[in-house]
Amino acid sequence: MPRQRRGPAGVRRALTLITLPVTAASLAAAPAFAAAPAGAVRAAGPPGAGVRAQASPSAPPSGQTVGGPRLASRGVVAGTAPGVPAPPKIKAASYLIADADTGQVLAAKDPHGHYLPASTLKTLTALTLVPKLDPNRLVRPSQKACDTEGTKVGLTPKMQYKVSDLFHALLMMSANDAAVTLAEADGGMRRTLGDMNAEARRINARDTLAGSPNGLDKDLGLNIRTQHTSAYDLALILREGMKNPEYRAYMQAIDFQFPAPPTKKERKKGKKVGGYPIHTHNHMLPGERLAYPGMLGGKNGYTIAAQQTFVAQARRGGHTIVISLMRADMPPSAYAAKLLNWGFAARGKVAPVGSLVPPGDIEQTRKDGRSGVLPDAPLASDDSSRMWLLVGGGAVGALLAITALFVVLRRRRRLEAARYRAGR
Numbered sequence: 001m002p003r004q005r006r007g008p009a010g011v012r013r014a015l016t017l018i019t020l021p022v023t024a025a026s027l028a029a030a031p032a033f034a035a036a037p038a039g040a041v042r043a044a045g046p047p048g049a050g051v052r053a054q055a056s057p058s059a060p061p062s063g064q065t066v067g068g069p070r071l072a073s074r075g076v077v078a079g080t081a082p083g084v085p086a087p088p089k090i091k092a093a094s095y096l097i098a099d100a101d102t103g104q105v106l107a108a109k110d111p112h113g114h115y116l117p118a119s120t121l122k123t124l125t126a127l128t129l130v131p132k133l134d135p136n137r138l139v140r141p142s143q144k145a146c147d148t149e150g151t152k153v154g155l156t157p158k159m160q161y162k163v164s165d166l167f168h169a170l171l172m173m174s175a176n177d178a179a180v181t182l183a184e185a186d187g188g189m190r191r192t193l194g195d196m197n198a199e200a201r202r203i204n205a206r207d208t209l210a211g212s213p214n215g216l217d218k219d220l221g222l223n224i225r226t227q228h229t230s231a232y233d234l235a236l237i238l239r240e241g242m243k244n245p246e247y248r249a250y251m252q253a254i255d256f257q258f259p260a261p262p263t264k265k266e267r268k269k270g271k272k273v274g275g276y277p278i279h280t281h282n283h284m285l286p287g288e289r290l291a292y293p294g295m296l297g298g299k300n301g302y303t304i305a306a307q308q309t310f311v312a313q314a315r316r317g318g319h320t321i322v323i324s325l326m327r328a329d330m331p332p333s334a335y336a337a338k339l340l341n342w343g344f345a346a347r348g349k350v351a352p353v354g355s356l357v358p359p360g361d362i363e364q365t366r367k368d369g370r371s372g373v374l375p376d377a378p379l380a381s382d383d384s385s386r387m388w389l390l391v392g393g394g395a396v397g398a399l400l401a402i403t404a405l406f407v408v409l410r411r412r413r414r415l416e417a418a419r420y421r422a423g424r
Contacts, residue, residue, distance in 0.1 A: 066206055067232060068354030071111045078107035079350025088338040092308075093327035095335075096231040097343040100239050100313055100320040104352035105232075106343055111354075112207055114228040115326040118301030119151075119174045120309045121215035121229065124208065126171055126250065127241040128199040129182055129192070135164035135246065137185070145180040149219040152177040153278060159261055169258060171250040171299065172280045179214035189213070203240050203359040205233035217305050234311040234324035236356055242297065242313055251297030254280045254287060283333050284312065290333040292340060296320070300332060308332045314340050319347055322356075 065072040078087045087097065087107040094110040105111070138160040146155045153175035155161065166182050169175035183192035193210055200208040211227035212220050229237075241247045255277055262274035282298050283290040298312025310332035311324040321343035328335055 065112060065354075066204060067105060067111070067357055071105065071108060071232065071354040073108075074110040074113060076107070076109045077353045079346065079353055081346070081349040081351075084346050084349050085342075087342050088335075090325065090335040090338060091329040092325040092332075092335060094231040095323065095325040095339060096235050097321065097323050097339050097346075098235055098239075098356050099343070099347050099352075100235075100242075100322040100356075103356040103358070104347075105354040105356060106346050106350055106352060108231065108353065111232040112230050113326075114207055114224060114230060115309070116217050116224055116227065116303065116306035117208075117215050117229040117234070117326075118217070118303045118306035118309045119215040120234055120299050120301040120311050120324075121210060121212070121227075122170055122174060122179060122301075123234065123237045123241055123299050123311060124196050124200060124205075124210060124229075125179055125182065125192075125213045126167060126247055127203075127237055127244075128196045129186055130167065130241075130244060130247050130250075132195070133163045133182070133185055135162065135167070137163045139163060139166065139181055139185045141177065141181040142184060145177055145184060148176045148180050148214070148216075150176045150214070150216055153258060154260065155181060156261060159259070159273075161259060165259055167246075167250045168253055168256045169278060172253050172256060172282075173278050174281055174300070176214040176216060179212075183213040200233070200237070203236055204357045205229070205236045208233045208237075215301055215303070215306075217303050223305075229326075231324040231326050232356075234309075234326070235322045238297075238299070238311045238313060238324070239322050239356060240359065248297060251282075251299070252285065254285055282312075284336065290337075292333075292337055298336070310336055312336055312340070314344075316344055319344070321347065 070077050076087065080086075092109070094113045094115060096105060096108040096111045098105045139162075140160045141155045141157055143157050146152075146157060151174050153169035153173060155175075155177045161181070163182070163185060166175075166178040166185075169178035170182065180189075183189050186192045186195065192213055196210040196213065197208070200206075200210065207228065207230035209226070209228050211222045215227075217223065217227060242251070257275050258278045259273050259275045262271045266274045280288070281300055282288070282295075284292040284295045284298060286295065292312075292314055294314040294316040296313040296315055298310060301309040306327065308328035308331060309326050310328070311322070313320055313322045315321075321340050323336055323339040323343060325332055325335055325339065
């Protein structure tokens with residue numbers, strides 16, 4: 001008995017049963033991929049967790065990690081060599097020790113963990129804006145900038161300040177009002193944050209999301225989901241910034257005469273501008289009470305939510321070590337000295353556990369097999385075009401599946417029709 005020929009209704013039913021799930025799955029998958037973070041690809045802790053103690057230190061990464069697979073660890077990873085002790089034990093949630101000349105990471109603890117940066121974020125503000133703003137340009141701060149919470153240099157809308165003055169206040173004494181005024185000079189808060197996040201992506205600091213130019217968090221309604229960085233990224237940022245002579249000069253300044261409106265006494269003497277001295281907050285610079293031999297510069301930070309944060313570089317014997325630490329339990333200079341001492345002792349002896357990647361594109365895999373893989377897009381939360389690209393890609397994939405299925409069913413229909421006619 002000849003086989004019954006499937007009519008148009010049967011074909012339509014088959015198409016519907018198969019293509020609707022394919023289309024729905026494709027469209028649903030696109031936003032899910034678009035929402036994936038673009039920082040180091042690794043296993044994530046609970047949303048918004050500042051300290052990743054909830055996860056096991058041996059939790060495997062969900063993919064490859066920026067700087068090398070060993071840097072996915074949330075515990076301590078370190079190179080070993082005869083005569084070199086283990087890295088110092090410090091009460092910080094995260095840290096990194098690296099050879100700044102070669103980029104070799106010598107030891108780290110949860111280096112890609114996301115934490116609140118506090119004022120260490122100002123290293124990114126400076127990295128972004130120092131090359132963009134003329135140091136001699138005069139800027140008048142808004143009243144809003146002058147009213148910024150936290151540490152301030154004491155700006156007033158009654159006078160204009162040179163950009164170089166503002167950078168001294170930013171990096172020497174961590175002035176939050178100077179940070180906001182520099183953002184205003186760059187075209188406003190939205191533009192500056194966009195520039196900062198773009199600069200972080202350029203240098204492959206993919207764990208970093210700037211929500212402010214000064215690192216304030218709770219005062220601005222920010223939390224770990226809306227502003228974060230990592231020990232790894234802080235080392236990348238400072239290492240890149242210190243290549244710029246202007247950036248280095250601001251970092252290394254110890255005393256500076258900051259301009260201010262003249263007092264009555266000064267006005268009587270004919271002075272149009274007064275001023276007062278400001279002093280560095282980095283107590284490890286030469287001549288300071290906690291001076292560290294060879295200290296090149298660094299930046300500290302503190303908020304109640306972030307706790308103590310710090311990043312610094314020092315140079316001895318022709319070699320430079322960069323260290324960073326996050327969420328420490330006390331002012332960081334003593335911890336930083338221990339990390340730097342270990343770095344200088346271990347450099348050239350221990351095998352590296354990863355690398356500080358260079359700016360720009362990174363190869364998917366390197367011949368030495370030690371470098372990680374970077375995602376190919378900025379933070380998904382900042383890039384709606386990525387979501388639409390993926391949605392469109394999902395829709396196109398579904399359409400191709402429908403077309404292929406239609407061609408197969410149409411060919412089957414013709415064959416069955418031929419058989420039907422031959423059997424009559």
